[in-house]
Amino acid sequence: MAISFKKTYKFAVKSAFYITFFSMVFLTLLLYYFNQVNYVLITVFTISIYLFSFFVVQYRVERFIYRRVKKIYDDVSLLDSTTFRSQPITTDMATLTKEVKKFATDKKLEIETLKVREEYRREFLGNVSHELKTPLFTVQGYISTLLDGAANDKVLRKKYLERAEKGVERLIYIVKDLDMITKLETGDLNLDYSIFDIVETIKNVFDLLEMRASKKKITLTFDTNYSKPIYVRADQEKIQQVVTNLVMNSIKYGKEGGTTEVSIENLINNKVIIRITDNGEGIQKQHIPRLFERFYRVDKSGARSEGGSGLGLAIVKHIIEGHNEKIYVESQFGVGSEFSFTLEKQK
Ligand SMILES: Nc1ncnc2c1ncn2[C@@H]1O[C@H](COP(=O)(O)OP(=O)(O)O)[C@@H](O)[C@H]1O
Ligand SMILES: [Mg+2]
Structure with a gap:
């Protein structure tokens, strides 16, 4: 409020000054013309005119301009009460201009986000029906x-x-x-953190996918014998989903009689990295940057019986990034692929 009044006064002070200055000069010239110059009169007149115009300007401005300004302000705040409610209502022009500008920028941003989301929604629906x-x-x-x-x-x-x-x-x-x-x-990832043995989780996945793997004579193994548990802090169910998706891919895109190998290695900073390596068909370089996109599949035809939804890796990426961890892929076409991700280790 303090700022607003200062600014309001400034306007009245200046306006009153111009009026006073003009009237004083005019009066002086008039008196001079009639040869009646009277300094006391001029001084009294100047002061009175100044005070009078100051109060009139101040009053009128407050009454007519700022009332309207306040109305605009109130209307704007009504549109977006969340951003305005917290601030005191002022009648200050500068604040209003700033607020309206901010309001417009916010709205523009909001519209842009909505447009992007709309585009996304349309694309998503198209993909789903396809x-x-x-x-x-x-x-x-x-x-x-x-x-x-x-x-x-x-x-x-x-x-x-x-x-x-x-x-x-x-x-x-x-x-x-x-x-x-x-x-x-939609953002409600709701990670349910707990401390669990990652070796056990991977074994679970192996058990669940053994049938599928044996159909293609693919062996699921660890790189060494993990006899001791390795505890990590994460959402167990979701991490099991990640491992399932990655091992499933290694089977789907692996070659007959191949091998899928999982390793767990220590990294610096209390992290472990889990690698899922296969000696399957591999992925050509140009596909790698887009692999984690929703619905992205290397083999677009969908004719292949093994084809999934193309969502597997997108899900994996979401889960890993939701944990603030990293996922990597390395692949050589015709040789094999390695997907790896980090997890927080529990000492
Ligand atoms: N281990 C792998 N070896 C070779 N290609 C893979 C492997 N994992 C994923 N891909 C490729 O990445 C694409 C995307 O994988 P994903 O998101 O799991 O979709 P989906 O398995 O449903 O096709 C797959 O279509 C496949 O071409
Ligand atoms: Mg998949």
Whole structure:
């Protein structure tokens, strides 16, 4: 308030000065013309004019301009009460200008964010429907064929039903990934930190994926025998998801009879790094920077039976970055890939 009054006075002081100056000069000239110059009169007149115009200007300005200004101010604050409410309402022009400018900048920024989000939403929806279409049509295709008579043939019936089931499984898998990524991207990551043995977690994943690996004759192993537990501080369930996604990829994109090896190494600063290495197909250099993007897949055709939703690595990245940790990838096309991430070690 102090600032506002100072500024308000300044305006009145100056305006009163101009009026007084003009009137004084005018009066002096007038008196001079009539040969009646009277310094006492001029002084009294000057002081009175000054005081009078000062109060009139001050009063009028406050009443007419600042009232309106205050109204604008109130309207603006009403639009965005969160940013204005905390500050005292002033009638100061400079503050108002500053606030309105800030308000406009904030709004502009907000609109831009909304535009980006809208773009993102559209792209996301497009991708989702695209991802769902393929398995849905597969299922529909098999069911139609069965209805059209294939159901009478015992062998075909079983075969087509199994394929339809595969399609449904894939749909479920995609929907689960979508659910996960949506949760992660809306920001309610809600990490549930605990201290757990990472060796145990990796063993769990091995157990869960053993069947899948053995179908491709892929061996899942550690680089050495981790006989002692290695304790880390993180969200166990989410880290298990990360390891699952990475090991799953190493199986999916690994070669028949290959190996997936997991190692846990100490890093400086109480960190461990977990590496998942395979000797599979590898990734060409140009794909590596985009690998962690949602829906990004090297093999776009989707024809490959192994194709996932393309969300696996995006989920992995979200989880690791949510822990403020880092994820790395190294790969040589035709030789193999290594995905690694850090975790906080518990001493
Ligand atoms: N271990 C790996 N070896 C070779 N390519 C991989 C590996 N992991 C991931 N990729 C490539 O990265 C792409 C993105 O992986 P991901 O996000 O898990 O999607 P998805 O597995 O559903 O296709 C995959 O389509 C695949 O081309
Ligand atoms: Mg995957």
